[in-house]
Amino acid sequence: MRTVSIHSSENANVKRWKKISENARAVDKLGLTLAEGAHLAQTALEKRADVRAVILRESTASEEAKALFAAYAQLGTASLFTVKESLFESVAPVAHGIGLCIELAVPKKTVPEKSLSVNAVYLDGVQDAGNVGTILRSALAAGVRYAALSPKSARIWSPKVLRAAMGAHFSMTLYEDVAARDLPRLFASERLAADARGGSDLFKTPDWERAPTVWMFGSEGPGLSDEALSVADARFLIPIDKACESLNVAAAAAVCLFEQKRRRSSV
Amino acid sequence: MRTVSIHSSENANVKRWKKISENARAVDKLGLTLAEGAHLAQTALEKRADVRAVILRESTASEEAKALFAAYAQLGTASLFTVKESLFESVAPVAHGIGLCIELAVPKKTVPEKSLSVNAVYLDGVQDAGNVGTILRSALAAGVRYAALSPKSARIWSPKVLRAAMGAHFSMTLYEDVAARDLPRLFASERLAADARGGSDLFKTPDWERAPTVWMFGSEGPGLSDEALSVADARFLIPIDKACESLNVAAAAAVCLFEQKRRRSSV
Numbered sequence A, B: 001m002r003t004v005s006i007h008s009s010e011n012a013n014v015k016r017w018k019k020i021s022e023n024a025r026a027v028d029k030l031g032l033t034l035a036e037g038a039h040l041a042q043t044a045l046e047k048r049a050d051v052r053a054v055i056l057r058e059s060t061a062s063e064e065a066k067a068l069f070a071a072y073a074q075l076g077t078a079s080l081f082t083v084k085e086s087l088f089e090s091v092a093p094v095a096h097g098i099g100l101c102i103e104l105a106v107p108k109k110t111v112p113e114k115s116l117s118v119n120a121v122y123l124d125g126v127q128d129a130g131n132v133g134t135i136l137r138s139a140l141a142a143g144v145r146y147a148a149l150s151p152k153s154a155r156i157w158s159p160k161v162l163r164a165a166m167g168a169h170f171s172m173t174l175y176e177d178v179a180a181r182d183l184p185r186l187f188a189s190e191r192l193a194a195d196a197r198g199g200s201d202l203f204k205t206p207d208w209e210r211a212p213t214v215w216m217f218g219s220e221g222p223g224l225s226d227e228a229l230s231v232a233d234a235r236f237l238i239p240i241d242k243a244c245e246s247l248n249v250a251a252a253a254a255v256c257l258f259e260q261k262r263r264r265s266s267v
Helices: A012-022 A024-030 A038-046 A063-075 A085-091 A129-141 A159-165 A180-186 A226-230 A249-265 B012-022 B024-030 B038-046 B063-075 B085-091 B129-141 B159-165 B180-186 B226-230 B249-265
Strands: A003-006 A032-036 A051-057 A079-083 A100-105 A120-124 A146-149 A173-175 A190-194 A213-218 A234-237 B003-006 B032-036 B051-057 B079-083 B100-105 B120-124 B146-149 B173-175 B190-194 B213-218 B234-237
Touching: A012 A024, A012 A032, A012 A085, A012 A100, A024 A032, A024 A159, A032 A038, A032 A159, A038 A051, A038 A063, A038 A100, A051 A063, A051 A085, A063 A079, A063 A100, A079 A085, A120 A129, A120 A180, A129 A146, A129 A159, A129 A249, A129 B249, A180 A213, A180 A226, A190 A249, A213 A249, A249 B129, A249 B249, B012 B024, B012 B032, B012 B085, B012 B100, B024 B032, B024 B159, B032 B038, B032 B159, B038 B051, B038 B063, B038 B100, B051 B063, B051 B085, B063 B079, B063 B100, B079 B085, B120 B129, B120 B180, B129 B146, B129 B159, B129 B249, B180 B213, B180 B226, B190 B249, B213 B249
Parallel strands: A003 A079, A051 A079, A120 A146, A120 A213, A146 A173, A190 A213, A190 A234, B003 B079, B051 B079, B120 B146, B120 B213, B146 B173, B190 B213, B190 B234
Antiparallel strands: A032 A100, A051 A100, B032 B100, B051 B100
16 A cells, blocks of 8 residues: 655645544544554554554654555555644644554444343543553453443543553453443443442452453542442452552552452452 | 741742642652641651641641641640741742641661561552552551662652552651662562563462562553563562553552552451
8 A cells, every 4th residue: 555645734634633633532533543653553453453644753653663664555444644744743632652653443342132241340430541541451361341421521532541551442342431320231340339438348248250340440549439339239348457448440450450360260 | 836928039048848749759859848738747657757947828737737736836846837827828838738838857867777577568660659658558458567668669758659558658668769679678578570561370379478678560551671571579460351451550569569568457
């Protein structure tokens, strides 16, 4: 495929990439997102993600970036662009990276007809993109391949969430804009609420790991909403030292998901 | 104590706060740092941290911010400032907060004469301020009250680390610029390396939690340095799904530290 060289900020592609990079809502509107760096480009390639364009920084891209660009060129399914350095930096979601971005089509998942008996996480109003991405990464690492997010959470396909998740998106099935009241229709699994305000001791309560679970995590300040708590089958508390008020939500999620993994692998 | 109102960007205090806010190295040089928001101001007050100044945004501070300002005024040990809105936003480490910052003296800890038999974490080249802060918060929550950082890690008293740690600084003893080779002199505890590249299974290996431990965590990409691995007494691996390459370092730390807490509390 022919490589197009871009040197003007008036180029329509550049304008679109800038929008995606600056505003997570543009990702929804366009159905496209940007992922920066070697790890994401490599994982998207391996997992055959729907990559529409590959964007290489002119002059100063790393050898790794050039090799990945060549690999995409060989595959022949994505448009290929080289972009003047200053322009590239104006559209790249991360400053001073290796000089490679990919533009991807966002896979839109609609709620299936029959509810799923799978292991999943549900994020209720988690707005920090780094936390959302880190939780997806931990979920996949703990063998959990489904996630659903409430309407008030960060946009799951935004460049920042993609970056923090380090490629987990490409191995998971992800649902957005799922209100807590609709969670039972999506997942038939046991709904377990992680709630810093109270509940059973995560470590001392037996058998919660036996059925497929949906672990539910709330936002940093207020925690899970009343709506989310109202659909929970059980509430769990991570026991913490009294000198500390609460855990970061991504740390709490890692603790719950790996306690689940530990229990299941010790059977 | 008299409250001083500041309206000029040429004011020496404003210049100093700006330096601290913009450059973590200024924190070292001045021995002072800034903490933003109600939670940190409240915790610093409760823990009797060495607060030198309290800075309130004029006109638009929240009621909570004003109440904390009044509490510090009553204590009478810190200088009190109100600062014009635009100036405040130029010095505050976080944009559009509640309108309150405190300026603190950094407690400088020197390595004690006799090595300590305590539970601790050691961060080797962890540069992301959010990760460092989150790990301190998880450590305190898991009952670990000592931390040491390698010279190449983020500056532990920087405003960003303070914010992510949510007050953990005020309940912990923190050492900076500790090279891995000096770790045995600081802590007499068992040195356990968390290493994504290999080691014993964290969950299946018995008894590592019995003695006081120093859990060692490395930077995002390369992991623990050779120097750090060379002083480790044992290496542990968190078993993860093969679809995922590694965990975020703060998620990995939460898993190790709470597995330790789980084992110790189940005795």
